[in-house]
Amino acid sequence: MAEPSPTQRPAPPAPPNGVAEEPALDPIIQSALDEFHGGLARSTSLRVRPKIDLAYIRERLWDVVLASIALVVLAPLYLLAAILTRHKSPGPLIFRQKRLGKHGVPFEILKFRSMRVDAERYLRENPELYKRYVANNFKLELWEDPRISPCGRFLRRSKLDELPQIWNVLRGDMSLVGPRPVVPPEIVNYGIYAKRFLSVKPGVTGYWQVTMGGDLGYPRRVVLDMYYVEHKSRRLDVFILLKTFPAVCFHFWKNRKPKGV
Numbered sequence: 658m659a660e661p662s663p664t665q666r667p668a669p670p671a672p673p674n675g676v677a678e679e680p681a682l683d684p685i686i687q688s689a690l691d692e693f694h695g696g697l698a699r700s701t702s703l704r705v706r707p708k709i710d711l712a713y714i715r716e717r718l719w720d721v722v723l724a725s726i727a728l729v730v731l732a733p734l735y736l737l738a739a740i741l742t743r744h745k746s747p748g749p750l751i752f753r754q755k756r757l758g759k760h761g762v763p764f765e766i767l768k769f770r771s772m773r774v775d776a777e778r779y780l781r782e783n784p785e786l787y788k789r790y791v792a793n794n795f796k797l798e799l800w801e802d803p804r805i806s807p808c809g810r811f812l813r814r815s816k817l818d819e820l821p822q823i824w825n826v827l828r829g830d831m832s833l834v835g836p837r838p839v840v841p842p843e844i845v846n847y848g849i850y851a852k853r854f855l856s857v858k859p860g861v862t863g864y865w866q867v868t869m870g871g872d873l874g875y876p877r878r879v880v881l882d883m884y885y886v887e888h889k890s891r892r893l894d895v896f897i898l899l900k901t902f903p904a905v906c907f908h909f910w911k912n913r914k915p916k917g918v
Contacts, residue, residue, distance in 0.1 A: 716832065717829070719833075719891075719894075720826050720827075720832050720833050721826075721827060723833055724823050724826040724827050724833060725827070727823050728823050728824075728827075731820060731823075734817060734820060735820055737817070738769045738812060738817040738818065738820055739769065741769075741808040741809075741811060741812055741817070742769045742770050742771070742808070742809075742812065744808045745806070745807075745808070746770070746773070746806045746808065746809070747774075748770060748773075748774040749770060749774070750769065750770060751767055751768070751769065751770060751821055752767075752768045752769070752770040752771070752772070752818075753765040753766070753767060753768075754766050754768070754840070755840065755841065756838035756839060756840060756841075756859065757838060757839055757840075757841060757844060757855060757859075758830055758831070758838060758855075758858065758859060759855060759856070759857060759858045759859070760855055760856070761844075761855045763841070764825070764830040764831075764838075765830075766822060766825060766830075766831075766838060767821035767822055767824055767825055768818045768819060768821055768822070769812055769817065769818040769820065769821060770809070770818075771805055771806060771808075771809030771810070771812045771813050771818045772802075772804040772805050772806065772809055773804050773806065776804040779803075779804055780804065786803075789801075793874070794843075794846075794874035794875060794878075795839075795840055795842070795843050799813055799814065799912050800912075800914060800915060813912070814908065814909045814912045814913075815905070815909055816905045816908065816909075819861065822861045823861070825861075826861060830858075830859075831858055831859050831860060831861060832857075832858040832859070832860045832861075833860060833861050833862065833894070833898065834860045834861070834862055834863060834893075834894040834897045834898060835857055835858050835859050835860025835863055835885070836854060836857065836859055836860060836863050836864075836865065836882040836885060836886065837859060837860065837863050837865065837866065837882075838859035839859075846875040846876070846878075846879060847879055847882075848879075850879060850883055853883065853886055854879075854882055854883065854886060856886065857886055857889060862897055862898065862901045862904075863882070863885060863897065864881050864882070864884060864885040864893070864897055865878050865881040865882055865885075866901070866904055867897050867900035867901055867903075867904040868881060868900075869881065
């Protein structure tokens with residue numbers, strides 16, 4: 658006997674009390690729901706596994722542990738830098754400046770203040786000085802910058818002014834090693850590499866500083882920063898950390914007071 662066509666099949670009986678019947682669930686979903694009891698998953702069908710970035714956790718642990726050790730070991734230098742900052746230079750102990758962090762998120766970089774309190778305003782109110790500042794890769798030579806205090810020059814030469822950035826590392830704004838953070842207008846120098854440059858956390862020390870003493874400007878700096886980004890590894894970070902102290906010594910010697918100044 659031939660089976661009736663779909664149009665000829667009788668309609669299913671109406672549910673009692675006029676309540677509409679719920680549509681049947683997909684068998685796979687139904688099976689997963691059957692395995693779920695009392696709010697606890699007895700199988701992995703309905704478990705949600707959050708993505709854990711183990712590489713990020715390892716890197717963060719590396720930064721926190723080493724930064725904590727540095728904070729204790731360098732405590733006497735912090736005290737020395739604080740005394741030099743306040744010597745004949747009234748004002749706040751810490752200087753804050755907006756820099757670009759990972760993915761371009763701005764943060765305040767911390768330094769021991771080596772300049773007069775109104776340094777930023779003084780720079781912008783002197784067009785000739787600001788022009789030299791921009792032309793020299795957003796910095797002025799140590800002995801030609803009238804904003805820097807006498808003790809501030811020593812802080813700059815010895816890199817003691819950078820010590821508060823250990824706190825930036827503990828806060829998660831920076832890593833111990835990475836490209837140096839740039840001020841927002843400076844990012845244009847990276848051109849098509851800007852997004853890649855901002856894909857990693859900036860560092861207290863970096864490949865650019867330890868290989869060339871931080872003396873070479875753009876575009877050479879872009880080349881060195883991008884080399885680090887593309888070859889980032891724990892071995893390279895250790896190499897940079899070991900080279901940092903000799904690089905600081907070289908920077909201190911090279912920036913000694915010129916004759917006749």
